[in-house]
Amino acid sequence: MEFDATFDEIYPRLVRYCHRLTGDRDAAEDAAQEAMVRLFTHAVEGPVPALRAWAFKTATHLVRDRYRVDKNRRRLLQERPVAPARTEDPDRSLERREDEARARAALEALSPRDQEMLLMRFEGFSYKEIAGAVDVASTSVGTLLARAERRFHQALTGAEDEA
Amino acid sequence: MTGVDHLDEALLTALRDGVAAPADESRGRAHLDACVECRDRLAALEQRRTTVAAGLASLDTSFDLESARAAVRAGAFPFRKRTHRAAWARAAGAVLFLGVATAAAALPRSPVRHWLSQIVHSRTTAVPAPDSQAAGPAAAAETTGVRLDVPSGPLHVVLGDVTAGTEINVRWVPGSEAAILAPLGSRFTSATGRLEARPAPGPVRVELPRGVVPTTLEVGGRVYLARTLEGLTVSGPVVRRDDDGVVFRTPDR
Ligand SMILES: [Zn+2]
Numbered sequence: 001m002e003f004d005a006t007f008d009e010i011y012p013r014l015v016r017y018c019h020r021l022t023g024d025r026d027a028a029e030d031a032a033q034e035a036m037v038r039l040f041t042h043a044v045e046g047p048v049p050a051l052r053a054w055a056f057k058t059a060t061h062l063v064r065d066r067y068r069v070d071k072n073r074r075r076l077l078q079e080r081p082v083a084p085a086r087t088e089d090p091d092r093s094l095e096r097r098e099d100e101a102r103a104r105a106a107l108e109a110l111s112p113r114d115q116e117m118l119l120m121r122f123e124g125f126s127y128k129e130i131a132g133a134v135d136v137a138s139t140s141v142g143t144l145l146a147r148a149e150r151r152f153h154q155a156l157t158g159a160e161d162e163a
Numbered sequence: 164m165t166g167v168d169h170l171d172e173a174l175l176t177a178l179r180d181g182v183a184a185p186a187d188e189s190r191g192r193a194h195l196d197a198c199v200e201c202r203d204r205l206a207a208l209e210q211r212r213t214t215v216a217a218g219l220a221s222l223d224t225s226f227d228l229e230s231a232r233a234a235v236r237a238g239a240f241p242f243r244k245r246t247h248r249a250a251w252a253r254a255a256g257a258v259l260f261l262g263v264a265t266a267a268a269a270l271p272r273s274p275v276r277h278w279l280s281q282i283v284h285s286r287t288t289a290v291p292a293p294d295s296q297a298a299g300p301a302a303a304a305e306t307t308g309v310r311l312d313v314p315s316g317p318l319h320v321v322l323g324d325v326t327a328g329t330e331i332n333v334r335w336v337p338g339s340e341a342a343i344l345a346p347l348g349s350r351f352t353s354a355t356g357r358l359e360a361r362p363a364p365g366p367v368r369v370e371l372p373r374g375v376v377p378t379t380l381e382v383g384g385r386v387y388l389a390r391t392l393e394g395l396t397v398s399g400p401v402v403r404r405d406d407d408g409v410v411f412r413t414p415d416r
Contacts, residue, residue, distance in 0.1 A: 003236060003239075011231060012226075015226050019222065019226075020219060020223070023222070029231065032231070033231055036239070037235055037238035039239075040235070041239050042337065099218075099221040100221045100222055102218075103219065103221045106218065122216060143173040147172070149176065152215055153211050
């Protein structure tokens with residue numbers, strides 16, 4: 001397994017996924033990097049899509065176990081970040097921050113499992129891969145995904161989608 | 164179309180994304196050809212996909228991929244010669260974190276984990292390890308080690324001159340490589356079937372290939388564990404034990 005190529009194939013989308021899932025930059029990097037380290041140290045074999053699925057599944061479990069259980073801690077970290085404050089990107093307009101807050105609230109209205117399924121789907125994973133990562137029957141994935149997407153869309157837009 | 168079941172949302176979504184099973188695909192297409200209502204619903208789902216994708220994208224931020232690459236490389240290959248020093252220096256905090264990540268990962272409630280989480284959340288090298296003193300926090304966090312390919316037994320792992328109260332985390336690993344990972348400043352030697360270390364103060368990780376027998380771990384002249392075809396005998400001072408290994412702590416003086 002060639003390190004750089006594998007890293008480039010998997011990590012950028014993995015860290016984006018973890019960040020969407022946690023809303024926490026440091027937690028996202030920690031989970032994504034640890035999943036990648038495990039991918040290499042466990043010498044997981046297979047074609048890139050299989051490695052990618054393995055890394056996402058591992059990161060999902062890390063996020064579940066470590067970064068989402070204790071919401072109080074996360075809130076505390078966000079309110080009083082220990083790390084030096086990052087300088088705010090000047091072109092991040094107020095409007096953009098409002099969009100982000102709305103999307104964050106819409107996502108957090110979903111169950112953790114529905115969040116994971118929706119986000120993995122929008123990273124291009126197949127129903128079967130999603131089933132393997134979030135521990136649901138692959139026959140249920142389509143229904144659960146459609147519902148998660150509808151709920152997210154409703155919360156995001158306030159629209160009353162049909163079922 | 165009246166008196167007919169319309170396509171459900173899951174099937175329409177699958178058709179939209181081109182992931183419906185072949186039988187569902189043909190049934191769905193046939194229905195769509197005949198049903199303007201479902202065609203409208205499909206069009207609404209197309210729009211919904213765009214909106215959802217944009218909503219998710221609004222959550223995104225940029226990441227420093229080069230730092231991450233260096234950190235992952237350091238975490239995955241802690242024994243590799245440090246030829247990428249310059250690249251690592253940029254990611255010092257993360258490198259230090261990941262240098263001990265593999266050692267700490269198996270110890271959810273260990274002091275290392277606690278110390279690690281401090282480093283993680285402060286993202287600074289200025290957090291001292293609990294026991295680090297003159298060596299300074301950075302040196303205490305950095306690990307080094309030795310790795311040995313052991314296609315077949317016997318394998319002897321020997322730790323000498325171990326500081327009292329040292330935590331020794333023994334992990335069963337796949338493959339055929341044995342390893343000792345210890346704080347910077349440790350000394351190592353290896354020979355066929357034998358790995359030896361005099362670890363500097365701090366946590367030590369020992370990786371033993373699951374499939375290699377017989378394997379023995381000797382610490383300060385005492386056998387801590389022995390694995391033979393008959394099974395595993397643990398005789399050292401155990402702190403914790405699970406399917407993936409055993410954690411020892413050498414006696415306080
Ligand atoms: Zn219809």
